[in-house]
Amino acid sequence: xxxxxxxxxxxxxxxxxxxxxxxxxxxxxxxxxxxxxxxxxxxxxxxxxxxxxxxxxxxxxxxxxxxxxxxxxxxxxxxxxxxxxxxxxxxxxxxxxxxxxxxxxxxxxxxxxxxxxxxxxxxxxxxxxxxxxxxxxxxxxxxxxxxxxxxxxxxxxxxxxxxxxxxxxxxxxxxxxxxxxxxxxxxxxxxxxxxxxxxxxxxxxxxxxxxxxxxxxxxxxxxxxxxxxxxxxxxxxxxxxxxxxxxxxxxxxxxxxxxxxxxxxxxxxxxxxxxxxxxxxxxxxxxxxxxxxxxxxxxxxxxxxxxxxxxxxxxxxxxxxxxxxxxxxxxxxxxxxxxxxxxxxxxxxxxxxxxxxxxxxxxxxxxxxxxxxx
Amino acid sequence: xxxxxxxxxxxxxxxxxxxxxxxxxxxxxxxxxxxxxxxxxxxxxxxxxxxxxxxxxxxxxxxxxxxxxxxxxxxxxxxxxxxxxxxxxxxxxxxxxxxxxxxxxxxxxxxxxxxxxxxxxxxxxxxxxxxxxxxxxxxxxxxxxxxxxxxxxxxxxxxxxxxxxxxxxxxxxxxxxxxxxxxxxxxxxxxxxxxxxxxxxxxxxxxxxxxxxxxxxxxxxxxxxxxxxxxxxxxxxxxxxxxxxxxxxxxxxxxxxxxxxxxxxxxxxxxxxxxxxxxxxxxxxxxxxxxxxxx
Numbered sequence: 232x233x234x235x236x237x238x239x240x241x242x243x244x245x246x247x248x249x250x251x252x253x254x255x256x257x258x259x260x261x262x263x264x265x266x267x268x269x270x271x272x273x274x275x276x277x278x279x280x281x282x283x284x285x286x287x288x289x290x291x292x293x294x295x296x297x298x299x300x301x302x303x304x305x306x307x308x309x310x311x312x313x314x315x316x317x318x319x320x321x322x323x324x325x326x327x328x329x330x331x332x333x334x335x336x337x338x339x340x341x342x343x344x345x346x347x348x349x350x351x352x353x354x355x356x357x358x359x360x361x362x363x364x365x366x367x368x369x370x371x372x373x374x375x376x377x378x379x380x381x382x383x384x385x386x387x388x389x390x391x392x393x394x395x396x397x398x399x400x401x402x403x404x405x406x407x408x409x410x411x412x413x414x415x416x417x418x419x420x421x422x423x424x425x426x427x428x429x430x431x432x433x434x435x436x437x438x439x440x441x442x443x444x445x446x447x448x449x450x451x452x453x454x455x456x457x458x459x460x461x462x463x464x465x466x467x468x469x470x471x472x473x474x475x476x477x478x479x480x481x482x483x484x485x486x487x488x489x490x491x492x493x494x495x496x497x498x499x500x501x502x503x504x505x506x507x508x509x510x511x512x513x514x515x516x517x518x519x520x521x522x523x524x525x526x527x528x529x530x531x532x533x534x535x536x537x538x539x540x541x542x543x544x545x546x547x548x549x550x551x552x553x554x555x556x557x558x559x560x561x562x563x564x565x566x567x568x569x570x571x572x573x574x575x576x577x578x579x580x581x582x583x584x585x586x587x588x589x590x591x592x593x594x595x596x597x598x599x600x601x602x603x604x605x
Numbered sequence: 606x607x608x609x610x611x612x613x614x615x616x617x618x619x620x621x622x623x624x625x626x627x628x629x630x631x632x633x634x635x636x637x638x639x640x641x642x643x644x645x646x647x648x649x650x651x652x653x654x655x656x657x658x659x660x661x662x663x664x665x666x667x668x669x670x671x672x673x674x675x676x677x678x679x680x681x682x683x684x685x686x687x688x689x690x691x692x693x694x695x696x697x698x699x700x701x702x703x704x705x706x707x708x709x710x711x712x713x714x715x716x717x718x719x720x721x722x723x724x725x726x727x728x729x730x731x732x733x734x735x736x737x738x739x740x741x742x743x744x745x746x747x748x749x750x751x752x753x754x755x756x757x758x759x760x761x762x763x764x765x766x767x768x769x770x771x772x773x774x775x776x777x778x779x780x781x782x783x784x785x786x787x788x789x790x791x792x793x794x795x796x797x798x799x800x801x802x803x804x805x806x807x808x809x810x811x812x813x814x815x816x817x818x819x820x821x822x823x824x825x826x827x828x829x830x831x832x833x834x835x836x837x838x839x840x841x842x843x844x845x846x847x848x849x850x851x852x853x854x855x856x857x858x859x860x861x862x863x864x865x866x867x868x869x870x871x872x873x874x875x876x877x878x879x880x881x882x883x884x885x886x887x888x889x890x891x892x893x894x895x896x897x898x899x900x
Contacts, residue, residue: 274714275822278722410867438866441826443817446614447858448866454607467724471818478735478744495724499818503732 264307265300265556267292267547268329270322270340270350271540275315277342277465279495283534284364285310287521287541288339290528291548301551308544309333313341319349326350330357336558337361339543342536344368344412351378358558360550360565364543365536368416370583377558379565381542381578383512383588385413388488389420391510391590392461396486397428401458404430404486407448407472408463410437417463433457438464445472449479459484466493466535470500477503484508489590492600493535504595508603512576513589521574542573606740611858613741619854620747620754623847624812625831626838627757628805630846633835634778635791635798638701642683642708644828646803650676650810651819652716655725665729673807680803683708684796709824717821725819750812754847757805762844774798778841833873837880839890848888852876 269288272281292306300306311325322341329335330353338354341347342365351374354361363374364381371380396404406421408414414437421432434455436448449472452460460483462472469490476485487509490496496504514522521541525533546565554560571578576588592603629643650672657668687704696704735742743751765771776784777794785791813827831850838849853873860872880887 274717274722278717278821279724282722436866439870442866442869443826444614444618446617447611447861450607450610450614451862467818467820474732477732479742480734498724498726501726501728501732 264305265337265551266333266335267306267308267337267339267544268326268333268335269308269310270313270325270329270338270346271310272315272342273310273312277315280466280493280534280536281312281315281342283531283537284340284342284540286529287525287533287537288544290525291541291544295548301548302555306548308339309335313343313346315343319345322346322350323353326353330359335359336556337547339364339540339547342366347374347378351375354378360547360558360561362543362546364539368412369585371580372582372584376566377562379546379580379584380539380586381546381573381575382536382539383575383586385416385488386420387585387587388510388512388590389417390424391592392486392488393421393424393428393430395508395510395592396425396430396459399459399484400429401484402430403433403455403457405434405436405452405455405457405460406432406463407436407438407445407452407460409465409468410439414463417461421461430458440465443468443471445475446479449476449481453479453481457483459486461486463488464490466490466496467499470496470498470504473500473507474503490535491595494532495534497598502598505598506594506596508592508594510590511593511600513591515572515574515576517572518574518576538574542571542575542578545573546571546578607862609739609741611862612855613738613743613747615855615858616751616851617743617747617854618858619834619851620751621809621813621816621827622830622834622853623754623758623850624750624809625806625827626835626846626850627761627843628802628809629828629831630835630838630840630843631761631774631805632798632802634841634843635774636688636795637781638688638698639705639832640802641702641705641828641832642712643705643802643806644824644826644831645709645712646676646679646683646806646824647810647813647827648716648819648821648824649679649712650807651814651823652720652725652810653807654811654814655720655727655819658729659725659727669811672811673804676807676810677800677804680799680801680806681796683803684799688799709828713821713824720819720821722821727814727819730815746815750816753808753812757808758844758847761847765843770794770797830873833877835887836877837887839887842887842889845887845889852888 271284272278288308292308296305313322313325329338336359338359338361340363344366347363347366355375355377359377361378362381363378366380367382367385369384369386404425406418408417418435425431434452436451438448462469462485464472469487473485485507487507489511491507491509518538521538522533550561550564554564569579578586580586593600594603625647632640653672653675654668657663657671658665687708688701691701691704730746735744765775773789774794776789777791781791834850834853835846837852839845853876856876857869857872861869
């Protein structure tokens with residue numbers, strides 16, 4: 232070893248030593264904080280969503296910390312990225328890190344259903360309270376006693392569009408949907424509900440995540456001559472499907488759900504979104520305030536599910552404030568929560584631990600989201 | 606007319622695959638290792654045109670030209686900084702492949718860091734109804750993409766068959782050692798193929814950005830399809846890789862007409878599998894003249 236490399240080695244050892252000392256010396260302070268883990272898609276297809284959810288959580292935490300935290304204890308959120316992988320093994324790895332290394336007692340997320348499926352048993356076993364805020368497939372109670380959501384089920388949103396289909400006398404509906412658990416649930420709900428309104432689902436195209444060319448799927452739907460097309464996908468791809476539909480001269484009405492209000496749908500769909508009819512949750516005053524606060528803080532609109540993430544972290548705060556850090560009490564408190572007023576609206580869990588919400592029919596007119604009128 | 610529309614959909618998809626496959630195949634033919642990071646250069650180029658045109662407001666055609674030039678330069682740079690030093694140390698093709706995957710991940714994350722995760726749109730072309738052609742519908746941009754790919758096919762075919770540089774490239778592709786012995790500067794040919802190949806990724810990036818929007822991770826998906834197209838067409842043959850991409854696009858679109866859409870990727874890989882089993886050299890690949898070096 233030359234003299235030079237020995238000097239370098241010594242410098243590196245000193246730097247590493249300082250870093251370790253710094254890390255260790257910080258430890259005692261950390262015991263004062265309440266730690267919450269968050270598993271979000273911070274990279275990958277749903278990254279823009281995850282990023283916005285992270286900001287919403289940070290906003291809630293900053294607000295609470297500015298008020299002095301809870302019982303003079305500051306709150307710290309540890310963000311982990313699942314890379315939109317929808318991979319059970321990855322989610323398991325992350326939750327184990329959060330529980331065993333960071334020693335968190337509360338977890339927000341994950342959002343993908345197969346990930347929740349994988350990590351819920353661990354949360355139950357280790358007695359961690361988990362709010363998988365983006366989970367929307369019913370019944371939510373299947374995930375076990377420690378796992379909650381803060382979003383309404385897709386089914387409760389879909390009832391509204393079914394009713395609308397009945398009113399408009401659309402006899403034949405075609406579905407283009409993402410091939411995930413949520414997509415399959417939508418298919419099931421449409422199959423069950425549409426006959427009640429003298430309508431039926433005549434064709435279903437389930438498309439894998441990652442596919443961005445929908446032309447042949449749209450062509451297949453068009454060939455069946457439906458009265459309307461229902462599309463269900465993540466926001467950016469909703470925009471792409473509708474754009475490609477317009478390019479292929481599809482004339483029948485396009486129906487969808489509140490994902491269309493997400494800014495990335497506008498980026499990909501542009502003007503082609505004009506005239507799309509969709510369901511949108513009725514916003515409470517708190518919800519409206521969350522939107523304006525978020526825009527003020529970050530200079531951009533929050534994406535979908537950001538309000539649910541915001542509610543998830545606030546639910547945890549409220550539960551801790553009332554019950555201290557006893558997980559069993561917190562769980563019981565959350566189970567019985569009724570009419571909690573959050574940014575998403577009214578949160579109460581039914582016997583399946585699902586949340587139901589009120590929706591209205593809206594449309595896009597001159598780029599604005601407006602209530603639908605005949 | 607369903608058949609016509611399916612044909613058009615297949616050709617549009619195939620053209621996009623071909624745009625990626627052609628540069629990849631050119632680089633593979635002369636360098637003989639899998640430059641998987643090629644997909645990331647398509648992404649980088651898409652972000653370049655977004656920066657030049659949408660953010661800086663430069664003229665679109667000037668931005669496009671600038672993108673292609675910068676892409677070509679990046680191709681030279683990556684060969685100079687990464688592959689050349691590795692080759693000098695006699696790194697095996699497996700090492701080069703791992704390095705290329707590393708570059709792919711690095712560049713994708715760099716784009717994520719600089720531009721953020723949300724979808725970007727160049728916004729040069731207005732979304733409007735397509736034009737009817739023989740009973741099928743196609744948008745003007747899609748026509749431009751298809752025509753451009755056909756022109757590229759012809760130019761590259763002509764370049765590889767007739768021009769001096771093309772001939773030396775084919776000589777290196779055919780037998781690198783022999784080419785070296787008879788006095789061809791294989792190193793120079795390798796550099797050139799990287800510059801031209803990555804400039805082609807630049808063209809791909811611009812057109813993909815216009816047709817499909819921009820995302821930091823789009824390169825991997827494009828690369829997988831382009832790679833499949835190139836293998837089906839015969840990876841050492843540039844025109845072959847274009848034909849392979851068209852075949853892939855057509856088979857996928859006709860396939861999902863009859864099968865559920867979830868099988869789209871399965872259809873692509875069954876096609877690849879069949880070719881690997883029964884015609885491993887691809888449609889236009891070299892026939893037995895030159896045995897593959899260890900990969």
